[in-house]
Amino acid sequence: MQHISTTPFGRRTLDAGLMAARQLAETAVPDRSIDKYKILTALTQARAAFRVTDRDLAVLSALVSFHQDRELGGDDLIVFPSNAALSERTHGMAESTLRRHLRALVQAGLILRHDSPNGKRYATRGSTGALRVAFGFDLKPLVIRADEIFAAAQAACEAAETLRRLRERVVLQLRDARKLIEYAQEALGINTDALDDQQRLLSRDLRRKLDQDEIKAIAQQVSELLTHAKSLFPNDKTEEMNGNVVQNERHIQYSTKSLYESEPSKKMEEPEPSAPPRPTDDRDLATKLPLGLVLKTVPDLRDYAPDGIKDWHQFVGTAAFVRGMLGISEHAWLEACRIMGDVNAAITVACMLQRAEHIAKPGGYLRSLSARAADGAFTPGPMVMALLRAENVKAA
Incomplete structure (x- = not known):
């Protein structure tokens, strides 16, 4: 009766892993x-x-x-390739590396080692060519x-799907937070x-x-x-911004007059008794942003114009x-002018000046607004209206 040894050849000693492999070797296929x-x-999935x-x-x-059949089964499951043959099929892996990975597979209980008396791998066949011992x-x-392997693979796939869905939810929540933070800084000056x-x-x-x-x-x-981020927007203000400012932001345009056409600010500084100091409805912005209205919103800009500002x-x-x-580079300014137009870029910078103490990096902020403007997601109208509201709150 053939005896299949599960003890290692040479100096290798028995350990817990090899003892477990010995018990596995005695299990019937x-x-x-x-x-x-x-x-x-x-x-691969359950590694x-x-x-x-x-x-x-x-x-x-x-x-x-090296197993000839596609199906693994029966008693003929021993393969005996040489290290050179294994190295060739692993695209030239070094023998020392091969031995390390073979040892890992044995310790994981995925293969069994059957060493010959001299430690070589070989097989003997009978007179009929049938395999006698390997x-x-x-x-x-x-x-x-x-x-066990198939169950572990299924569990690994389910865990990967759970992780994917969790990561997806986190990405969406982070995007919502980023958008709310950007809007709070842009529209409310917070x-x-x-x-x-x-969030970064x-x-x-x-x-x-x-x-x-x-x-x-x-x-x-x-x-x-x-x-x-949600707490930055009280319920009453959130509805107002969603219903009016954001909607009308897309309709802001100037009149057909030249952008640099003179529009004296004196009318806004000394309004007639019957004239309101500001539009009573955000829809008034759909026609144009009067120069006087903008100057009332950004009074700090006048400090840098000794001769006054009488036109665009x-x-x-x-x-x-x-x-x-403000520390905004010429390149950032010119890029803003190219994307937004000179007047819109100037109104944006003026609003930033008015809220300078709340903006840590004006240059980077202007670049981010320019990028949004390039996508059609920004005009300075909401900034003007937010500053007007803040001024009215102070006055009240």
């Missing part, structure tokens, strides 16, 4: 066959559960390729543990630098490959950030001068 490519695919790497599985795939690596564990820094850090963290616990921790932070040409010139004092 189930009366079934397994598609070797399906079992390799399942192991974390079996603590093997992709390189380990590359060596296992090479071993399995020394090498036994693939029997793949058949015995097939159900200093949101701390919240903006927090969270966005950076999401670029890494995270496990489920790490994603859950980030999800909690993102949820708190979104709650904080002087307004743009003063804003061009002020942008340097």
Whole structure:
């Protein structure tokens, strides 16, 4: 009766892993066959559960390729390739590396080692050519543990899907928070630098490959950030902004007159008794933004115009001068003028001047507004209206 040894050849000693492999070797092979490519695919999905790497599985795939049949089953499951043959099928992997990965596969209980008396891998055949005895690596564990492997693969796929959905939710919540923070800074002039820094850090963290616990921790932070961002908008103001300012922002346009046509501000400074100091309805902006109205909104700009601002040409010139004092580069200013138009860019800079103490990086802020304007998502109308509302609140 043939004796198949499970003890290692040479100086290698028995350990817990080899003892477990010995018990596995004594287990009878189930009366079934397994598609070797399906079992390799399942192991690829469940490799974390079996603590093997992709390189380990590359060596296992090479071993399995020496089994002649597509189905693994029966008693003929020992393969005995030489190290040179294995190296060739693993695209030139070094023998020392091969030995390390083979040892990992044995310790994971995915293959069994049957060493010959001299440690070589070979097989002997009878007079009829039938295989009598073989020394090498036994693939029997793949058949015995097939159900375990397939179950682990399914669990890994479900966990990956759960992680994907969790990450998807976090990305959407983070996008909502970012949009709310940007709008609060743009339309209401609220200093949101701390919240903006927090969302940028969270966005950076999401670029890494995270496990489920790490994603859950980030999800909690993102949820708190979104709650904080929503708190910037009281219910009554939120409805007003959504219903009027945002809607009418898309309809803001100037009259057919020249953008630099003179429009004296004296009328706004000394209004007639019957004339209101500002439009009573946001829809008035759909026609144009009067120069006098804008100057009333950004009084700080006049401090930089000793001769006064009597037309749009002087307004743009003063804003061009002020942008340097705000730390806005010439390139950022010219880019804003190109995208928004000179007047819109000047109104934007004037509004930024009025809220300068709340804007940490005016240059970067103007560039972000220019980028939004290029997508049709920004005009300075809401900024003007927000400043007017703030002025009215102070006056009240």
